[in-house]
Amino acid sequence: MVRRLPSMVSAFTVLVFVFLYLPIVVVVINSVNADKFLVSWGGFTTKWYAKALNDERIRTDFITSAKVAVASSLISVAIAVAASLWARNARVWSRRALDATTYMRIVLPEVVLATALFIFIRRLHFQLGVTAIVIGHVVFNSAYATVVIQARLATLPISLEEAATDLGASPRRVFQRVTFPLLAPAILVAVLLTLSFSFDDVVSSLFLGGTNAETLPVLLLGLIRISVTPEVNAIAVGVMLITLITFACAAVVATVRGSIGVRSTPQAPDVEE
Amino acid sequence: MSTTAEQSRPPAIALEQLERHYGDLTAVAGIDLAIADGEFFSLIGPSGCGKTTTLRIVAGLETPSSGRVSVRGQDVTDVPAFKRTVNTVFQHYALFPHLNVFENVAFGLKERKVSRSDTRRRVTEMLELVGLTGREKARPKQLSGGQQQRVALARSLVLEPAVLLLDEPLGALDLKLRKQMQMVLKEIQREVGITFVYVTHDQEEAFSMSDRVAIMHKGKIEQIGDPVDTYRRPQTLFVADFVGASNRFEARVVERLGSGSYRADMGTLGTLDVPGVAGLAVGDQAVAVVRPEAIRTAPGFGDAVLDGTVTDVSFMGPQTQYVVDAGGLGTAAMLSPADDDDLLHSGAAQQFRFAARSAWLVAADPGPVDDAQ
Numbered sequence: 081m082v083r084r085l086p087s088m089v090s091a092f093t094v095l096v097f098v099f100l101y102l103p104i105v106v107v108v109i110n111s112v113n114a115d116k117f118l119v120s121w122g123g124f125t126t127k128w129y130a131k132a133l134n135d136e137r138i139r140t141d142f143i144t145s146a147k148v149a150v151a152s153s154l155i156s157v158a159i160a161v162a163a164s165l166w167a168r169n170a171r172v173w174s175r176r177a178l179d180a181t182t183y184m185r186i187v188l189p190e191v192v193l194a195t196a197l198f199i200f201i202r203r204l205h206f207q208l209g210v211t212a213i214v215i216g217h218v219v220f221n222s223a224y225a226t227v228v229i230q231a232r233l234a235t236l237p238i239s240l241e242e243a244a245t246d247l248g249a250s251p252r253r254v255f256q257r258v259t260f261p262l263l264a265p266a267i268l269v270a271v272l273l274t275l276s277f278s279f280d281d282v283v284s285s286l287f288l289g290g291t292n293a294e295t296l297p298v299l300l301l302g303l304i305r306i307s308v309t310p311e312v313n314a315i316a317v318g319v320m321l322i323t324l325i326t327f328a329c330a331a332v333v334a335t336v337r338g339s340i341g342v343r344s345t346p347q348a349p350d351v352e353e
Numbered sequence: 354m355s356t357t358a359e360q361s362r363p364p365a366i367a368l369e370q371l372e373r374h375y376g377d378l379t380a381v382a383g384i385d386l387a388i389a390d391g392e393f394f395s396l397i398g399p400s401g402c403g404k405t406t407t408l409r410i411v412a413g414l415e416t417p418s419s420g421r422v423s424v425r426g427q428d429v430t431d432v433p434a435f436k437r438t439v440n441t442v443f444q445h446y447a448l449f450p451h452l453n454v455f456e457n458v459a460f461g462l463k464e465r466k467v468s469r470s471d472t473r474r475r476v477t478e479m480l481e482l483v484g485l486t487g488r489e490k491a492r493p494k495q496l497s498g499g500q501q502q503r504v505a506l507a508r509s510l511v512l513e514p515a516v517l518l519l520d521e522p523l524g525a526l527d528l529k530l531r532k533q534m535q536m537v538l539k540e541i542q543r544e545v546g547i548t549f550v551y552v553t554h555d556q557e558e559a560f561s562m563s564d565r566v567a568i569m570h571k572g573k574i575e576q577i578g579d580p581v582d583t584y585r586r587p588q589t590l591f592v593a594d595f596v597g598a599s600n601r602f603e604a605r606v607v608e609r610l611g612s613g614s615y616r617a618d619m620g621t622l623g624t625l626d627v628p629g630v631a632g633l634a635v636g637d638q639a640v641a642v643v644r645p646e647a648i649r650t651a652p653g654f655g656d657a658v659l660d661g662t663v664t665d666v667s668f669m670g671p672q673t674q675y676v677v678d679a680g681g682l683g684t685a686a687m688l689s690p691a692d693d694d695d696l697l698h699s700g701a702a703q704q705f706r707f708a709a710r711s712a713w714l715v716a717a718d719p720g721p722v723d724d725a726q
Contacts, residue, residue: 242414243447245434247461247508253435257460261451 104320111313118310128314138299138315145295147210148285149278152217157270159218160225161263164233178226185223193219194287201288208290216284221274228273232266265333272330276323363426365390365516365548366411366439371420373406373572380406381417382572388516388550388565390425393542395551395559398569399595404552407569408518411550412441425515435464440509441518445525446501448493454480454504455489461512479507482541499530506541516548523558535562556596560584568592584644588630590718593642600643600685604714606633615714617641621681622657629714638717645674645688647711650697655708661685663701677705 111129115122132138167175185193197216201208240262244254260267285295294302296319303312364387373381381403388394396404409415411422413434422430429437440461448457458476467475480486483503493501502522509517522538523531539562542549553559559566560580567577568591576588587593590601607624608616614628619641627641649655664684665676675687675697687705697703 237445237447239443239445239447240449242434243441243443243449243508244460246412246414246441247512248435248464249460250435253464258449 107313107316110310111317113310113313116310118308118313128310129318132311132314132318135311137294138296141294141296141299144210144293145279145297148213148217148293148295149275151214152221152278153271153274155214155218156221156225156274157229157267159222160229160270161267163222163226164229165259167230168233168238182223182226185220186227190220190281190283194284197284198287207292208288209292210289212288212290213285213293213295216288217274217278217281219284221277224277225270225274228270229263229266232263236262265336268333269330272326272333276326276330279326280319280323362390363423364388365392365425366550367421367423367426368407368411369421369423371407371410371422372418373403373410373415374418379572381410384420384572384574386567386574386577388548390548391546393539393549393551393562393564395553395563395566396569397553397556397559397566397595400554402569403572404554404569405520408441408520408550408552411516412439412518413437414441438515439518440512440514440516441520442502442505442509442522444521446493446505448501448504448508450493452493453489454485454491454493454496457493457504458507458511460508465512475511476507479511482510482544483507483537498526499534502526502534503537506538510541510545510547513545514547516550519549519551521553522551523553531558538562560596568595570595586628586630586713587642587715590640590642590715593640593713593715598645598686598688600645600648602641602643602682602712603717604639604641606635606637606639606714609633609635615639617714619657622659625657625709625712627709627712627714630716633714633716639714640717641712641714643685643707643712645686646672648685648687648705648707649689650687650703650705652704655706655711657707657709657712659685659705661703661705663697663699663703666697666699677703679705 109121110118112124112126113122114125114127163178167178170178194216197212197219198208201212201215206212236259241254241258244258245251249257280297281295282297282301285293285298286301289295289298296315300312300315300319303309303315366386366388368384368386371381371384371386372379384403384407396407398404406415410417411424413429413432417430420430421428424438449460452460455476458479459472462472462475476489477486480489483506485500485503485507488496488500493504496504505522519538523534526534535558538549542562551559551563556566556568560583563580565577565579566583568575568583570591576583576592578586583592584596587596593599593601602619602622604617604619604627606615607618610616610626613631614626615633616624617627617629617639618624625641629639629641633639659677659679659682661677661679661682663675664678667674667676672688672690673696675689677685677687679685685705
């Protein structure tokens with residue numbers, strides 16, 4: 081019995097992974113399957129990718145997705161840096177308030193946030209579209225970015241900035257020469273993370289895009305309602321690759337920055353998903 | 354250290370009625386202080402006495418609740434830290450981890466827009482002074498504690514400040530390195546001639562380096578003076594305790610003898626003529642402070658005799674410390690040079706002696722000494 085238990089556990093584990101990843105494998109395989117109806121393997125082809133790339137709508141949606149990702153990422157990180165720096169010198173209660181809103185934005189279901197924002201925007205007679213999607217993404221992205229930046233800031237002793245001040249640097253110069261360079265790795269990680277979160281978001285983009293703007297994941301959702309064409313598989317793989325690559329970059333930066341090291345004392349654990 | 358320069362030039366640092374409160378907490382409770390140009394001055398006291406806060410106020414990193422700060426005669430109370438001509442060596446060095454040694458030392462010069470060639474020359478000179486030539490490209494993390502300390506020192510000194518503030522700069526080093534760095538600091542201070550204001554809780558360290566020391570207690574300065582004077586003639590019981598081990602014997606003033614001496618009734622020790630602080634009145638309860646090294650066992654030595662039993666012997670190399678149970682007089686400590694032929698053993702009953710003029714009379718503490726050390 082003692083020996084059999086682990087093998088059952090590992091069998092179950094394998095099963096879970098198969099369940100999780102098999103669909104993705106199927107999608108990847110089918111994206112290069114020459115069989116139009118995807119019922120059997122019809123040989124290797126890249127024509128679905130070519131077709132997807134030549135599709136005007138897909139290209140427009142890709143650009144929309146990219147715009148939204150870049151804009152929401154940069155705005156989110158700027159907010160996160162400002163909020164984190166402010167929180168350091170804030171009173172305990174204000175700091176707790178910031179933490180509460182940060183975690184609320186992460187914990188609350190996205191549907192709730194998106195619905196609320198949708199109603200709010202309509203009430204204000206503000207147009208749905210790219211800007212609205214960006215705002216929607218900033219809501220959760222700024223929260224993730226704040227967590228990353230704050231974790232980094234916690235490992236930086238305030239005496240570094242005091243030393244810079246003491247040596248004659250004005251507050252602006254202290255930020256330029258000390259705070260920002262020391263935060264840079266965390267800022268990069270935050271940018272990459274938020275880019276990938278934004279790029280594969282469906283809910284907020286769907287609610288807030290209206291008829292004016294459509295992102296790639298939203299297009300995908302629309303397409304699979306009709307039928308799963310080989311082209312859909314190609315787009316899905318494309319979205320997946322973009323997200324994966326940014327995420328991998330974030331992971332690499334996070335590890336490399338650990339080895340560069342900022343303090344001689346052991347570092348606090350990095351907070352990243 | 355009164356020099357002629359002191360009279361003609363304004364003090365490097367002058368503090369007037371300086372106070373700092375945090376809510377109900379008082380960190381600095383009214384300090385008046387003038388530190389002369391070129392002086393090595395130490396602020397010492399137990400942790401929480403306000404010495405670091407005082408230093409940070411001088412640096413401009415902390416705002417005083419009231420009072421004025423002047424540097425070389427100029428009021429800088431409202432001048433922001435980055436515009437002051439004082440620099441700080443921080444307790445944990447606070448070296449910039451993303452910059453190498455050269456860039457760390459050049460940091461302040463860059464803010465002052467010193468030319469490239471001048472920067473190179475001054476940084477090189479400074480690194481030579483602190484003995485770090487050849488380590489320009491190293492990151493702070495790659496340096497030992499002592500080397501980091503030297504970089505921190507060079508980074509501040511290269512700006513030729515009016516005053517260098519040092520906040521427990523040797524606190525993180527081990528004993529041997531600390532002793533070595535004390536010598537280095539003192540040498541450098543002599544060489545560059547810059548006023549040093551040194552904060553430490555270690556009175557021995559302060560005494561060995563400073564021209565003058567100020568002993569702080571509960572946000573106030575208890576005594577300012579040169580180390581010898583402070584050690585021999587403490588003005589309060591707190592100072593007597595803080596600046597080294599002391600034996601205390603109860604005394605009552607029976608007569609003022611003039612020239613700073615008193616005739617005091619010291620119970621079983623008899624009536625002795627003891628020097629002491631000014632201002633004690635006949636009938637005052639006082640404490641006679643006797644340093645452990647002033648107590649001897651040689652027959653016929655001194656004029657005060659106490660009978661006691663040795664309860665503990667600690668051999669410390671150059672000297673030996675004895676703890677003596679002196680019956681009704683309490684316990685006493687005695688320090689003897691190690692070459693003393695007849696080392697006493699625990700349990701030995703003996704007469705212990707000291708000269709009345711080596712004792713020092715201070716007013717008995719009005720309240721309990723709650724936070725000494």
